[in-house]
Amino acid sequence: MAMEPLPARRPAPGGKGAKGKGKFSKGPRKEGAEGGFKKDAKYTPRLLGKAYFQRRRGCPFSGPKAQKIDYKDVRTLSKYLSDLGKIMPRHLSGVCAAKQRELATAIARARMLALLPFVVKADPAAEREQRNERIAARAARFAERDAQRSRATESAE
Amino acid sequence: MAFYEFTTIIRPDVPTTTVDAVATKVADLVKKHKGKVVKTEQWGLRTLAYSINKHRKGYYTLHGLQLNDAAAVNELEYAMKLSDDVIRFLTVKVEEISKEPSAILKAKARAEEAEAMGPQA
Numbered sequence: 001m002a003m004e005p006l007p008a009r010r011p012a013p014g015g016k017g018a019k020g021k022g023k024f025s026k027g028p029r030k031e032g033a034e035g036g037f038k039k040d041a042k043y044t045p046r047l048l049g050k051a052y053f054q055r056r057r058g059c060p061f062s063g064p065k066a067q068k069i070d071y072k073d074v075r076t077l078s079k080y081l082s083d084l085g086k087i088m089p090r091h092l093s094g095v096c097a098a099k100q101r102e103l104a105t106a107i108a109r110a111r112m113l114a115l116l117p118f119v120v121k122a123d124p125a126a127e128r129e130q131r132n133e134r135i136a137a138r139a140a141r142f143a144e145r146d147a148q149r150s151r152a153t154e155s156a157e
Numbered sequence: 158m159a160f161y162e163f164t165t166i167i168r169p170d171v172p173t174t175t176v177d178a179v180a181t182k183v184a185d186l187v188k189k190h191k192g193k194v195v196k197t198e199q200w201g202l203r204t205l206a207y208s209i210n211k212h213r214k215g216y217y218t219l220h221g222l223q224l225n226d227a228a229a230v231n232e233l234e235y236a237m238k239l240s241d242d243v244i245r246f247l248t249v250k251v252e253e254i255s256k257e258p259s260a261i262l263k264a265k266a267r268a269e270e271a272e273a274m275g276p277q278a
Contacts, residue, residue, distance in 0.1 A: 073260035
């Protein structure tokens with residue numbers, strides 16, 4: 001009897017709620033949990049989980065033991081380049097503004113000396129191969145679906 | 158008095174003595190201006206990240222210089238500009254010249270070490 005009024009208050013309980021909202025999904029709500037946030041043992045650790053502890057690290061070039069930015073250090077600089085050879089934006093790399101400027105200068109110098117590329121052309125052969133793989137995978141999926149359908153019709157007959 | 162890092166790239170299709178010849182030329186010019194060559198690094202024949210004057214490789218040399226006036230830098234750059242063997246050069250003013258080998262040489266040593274170990278089983 002206690003379960004009866006629940007679906008009326010929370011529409012479509014089997015829909016969105018059951019699928020979960022990623023890592024923040026609370027699961028089915030308990031009776032006592034109504035009236036907003038309740039600190040129960042199951043809830044708190046999840047909230048403090050990955051998202052909380054994976055705060056971004058500080059700037060890799062700041063601090064007392066930080067690495068120096070050097071235009072000759074191709075290995076380090078290339079970490080801050082995208083696949084196409086562009087400089088990575090700061091909000092992705094976490095480098096602070098002052099060091100990002102330094103980094104940009106260092107990359108410019110390395111490019112001048114042909115230690116780093118200005119542009120990396122996407123590999124056309126690899127791209128073609130990837131596309132073929134995608135097409136093959138899709139074909140396999142379709143074939144499987146067709147097979148399933150034909151099996152279903154057979155069993156119906 | 159200031160320190161400079163002066164890197165030159167020499168075209169790959171010249172005899173190896175040219176590399177030394179350019180290095181001596183740099184040293185002479187530095188001497189003329191009463192400067193000092195603090196260190197010289199040969200990075201050897203490296204593959205360029207992009208082709209320069211249709212060359213895909215080049216001999217790199219890094220000179221650590223101590224110079225007294227900007228005129229020396231100007232003359233050095235002018236000489237490199239005129240040289241047919243030097244396909245690229247870069248002058249960078251630095252606080253100090255590090256005594257250690259540069260990141261390029263360290264990476265090279267690492268690569269050679271890995272090669273000496275042979276292919277990993």
